Amino acid sequence: MCMLCTRRGFLGALGGGVVAGVVPALARAQPSMARSATKPLPERGEFVITNATVLTMDPALGDLSGGSVHVKDGVIVAVGRDIRVPGASVIDATDMIVLPGFIDTHWHLWHTLFRNFAGDAGPSGFFPTITRFSAVMNPEDMYASSLLAASEAINAGITTVHDWCHNIRSRAHADEDLHAVIDTGLRAQWSFGQALAQSDKELIRLADLEAMHRDWNRLSGGGLVRLGMAWRGMFRNEWAPVEVYRTEFDTARRLGIPITVHIGTLTSRTGHIEAHAKAGLLGPDVNIVHACSASAAEVAMVKASGASVSSLPITEMRGGWGYPKLREFLDAGVPVAVGVDSVVFGGPANVLRNASLAAMQDNAAGQSEFRMTMRRALQLATLDAARVMGIDDRTGSLTVGKRADIVMVSTNALNMAPTTDPVHMVLESAEPANIDTVIVDGRILKRQGRLTAIEPGAVIAEARRSLAAVRQRANWK
Numbered sequence: 001m002c003m004l005c006t007r008r009g010f011l012g013a014l015g016g017g018v019v020a021g022v023v024p025a026l027a028r029a030q031p032s033m034a035r036s037a038t039k040p041l042p043e044r045g046e047f048v049i050t051n052a053t054v055l056t057m058d059p060a061l062g063d064l065s066g067g068s069v070h071v072k073d074g075v076i077v078a079v080g081r082d083i084r085v086p087g088a089s090v091i092d093a094t095d096m097i098v099l100p101g102f103i104d105t106h107w108h109l110w111h112t113l114f115r116n117f118a119g120d121a122g123p124s125g126f127f128p129t130i131t132r133f134s135a136v137m138n139p140e141d142m143y144a145s146s147l148l149a150a151s152e153a154i155n156a157g158i159t160t161v162h163d164w165c166h167n168i169r170s171r172a173h174a175d176e177d178l179h180a181v182i183d184t185g186l187r188a189q190w191s192f193g194q195a196l197a198q199s200d201k202e203l204i205r206l207a208d209l210e211a212m213h214r215d216w217n218r219l220s221g222g223g224l225v226r227l228g229m230a231w232r233g234m235f236r237n238e239w240a241p242v243e244v245y246r247t248e249f250d251t252a253r254r255l256g257i258p259i260t261v262h263i264g265t266l267t268s269r270t271g272h273i274e275a276h277a278k279a280g281l282l283g284p285d286v287n288i289v290h291a292c293s294a295s296a297a298e299v300a301m302v303k304a305s306g307a308s309v310s311s312l313p314i315t316e317m318r319g320g321w322g323y324p325k326l327r328e329f330l331d332a333g334v335p336v337a338v339g340v341d342s343v344v345f346g347g348p349a350n351v352l353r354n355a356s357l358a359a360m361q362d363n364a365a366g367q368s369e370f371r372m373t374m375r376r377a378l379q380l381a382t383l384d385a386a387r388v389m390g391i392d393d394r395t396g397s398l399t400v401g402k403r404a405d406i407v408m409v410s411t412n413a414l415n416m417a418p419t420t421d422p423v424h425m426v427l428e429s430a431e432p433a434n435i436d437t438v439i440v441d442g443r444i445l446k447r448q449g450r451l452t453a454i455e456p457g458a459v460i461a462e463a464r465r466s467l468a469a470v471r472q473r474a475n476w477k
């Protein structure tokens with residue numbers, strides 16, 4: 001694994017053209033990990049996708065039938081019809097819908113070992129489950145869990161994840177979680193947080209965060225991954241001491257990294273957004289997660305602050321935390337989008353499913369078939385999500401000059417036939433099995449339904465081994 005990471009860091013730095021100079025990647029000591037799970041990432045080349053139904057998600061470009069997308073060295077260089085480029089490879093997209101890769105805005109990748117583990121009674125519910133397991137996870141378990149998540153993401157057409165890593169029990173836990181993302185070639189924000197079971201009276205490992213920030217050029221997967229802070233905020237299970245939350249917040253601001261925080265996670269946790277606003281702890285660099293308790297006045301405070309919101313309908317409703325407040329934030333003009341959050345309950349990692357559920361909940365609440373259009377919902381999973389993450393200058397739509405994060409959805413399947421409205425088909429009918437091709441930053445990571453740089457069998461085997469060991473350590477029979 002160490003050799004692969006070194007190679008990938010090197011290739012990424014060259015191919016991405018983002019990181020100045022070539023510096024050695026982080027040395028890692030993980031002799032026990034399955035070395036067969038990932039392969040070197042493919043080179044970025046030059047290719048033209050042709051004969052496609054193209055949903056650019058760019059308001060100025062719209063949709064194209066018989067469309068083409070020309071990609072060179074990771075960049076979208078042309079979008080149009082009948083583009084022919086001598087020397088470029090041709091990817092025939094007949095019967096395919098081509099659109100920007102899906103973007104997750106909030107996901108605890110390290111949860112994925114515990115898929116569907118949340119039980120049906122208090123002690124086996126979501127929070128007790130993840131808290132008990134978190135305390136016995138080793139760095140290699142973090143890697144195995146997040147590698148499974150990242151592999152699932154690519155398979156489902158998710159090209160950007162926001163990895164909200166809040167089980168950092170040591171620097172090695174952080175490194176392994178980060179490497180799982182980098183090894184798969186995803187675009188990401190990787191946000192440094194607490195150890196889940198840590199007291200809210202203790203600071204997070206700020207020295208490790210500062211060291212990673214200092215070394216970020218060589219840790220960032222060639223510039224594909226951005227560092228952030230997964231901040232606890234003023235309140236988690238109880239109100240935190242000011243010297244804890246303020247010190248953490250001020251550190252992130254001093255480092256100039258984006259801040260993301262769970263606030264108002266339950267409908268009953270009222271007044272928390274107002275408390276953060278009055279303490280000066282919101283701003284354009286702050287992403288609020290859930291905000292189910294937001295009052296009308298608090299929605300206005302969020303708008304005034306410039307903060308964004310991640311609304312996560314599946315976990316919010318499955319967990320009984322509350323009804324998503326996505327509509328309220330949309331109407332106020334707050335950047336809002338969806339994400340995966342966790343697969344411990346609620347279903348697989350599927351940004352489209354979150355977006356379609358957001359639309360269904362919104363239409364139900366509005367008693368209208370048309371309150372949220374399917375195109376608007378698809379935007380929640382693409383361009384809006386890029387805006388929430390602050391990366392809409394480089395992804396979120398098929399626009400000339402942006403990086404090439406692209407999915408191709410096959411309509412040659414029983415659940416996708418016959419061809420009708422492509423926006424509705426992608427949002428309401430497409431499943432990961434229909435995702436034919438996934439391209440991240442110009443690298444083809446899934447082609448004709450198969451992952452090109454990941455061996456799923458090895459990823460699954462490693463996850464099974466890791467879960468068995470974690471269960472044994474937690475004495476969870």
Ligand SMILES: [Zn+2]
Pocket residue numbers: 106108164262289341
């Ligand atoms: Zn969360």
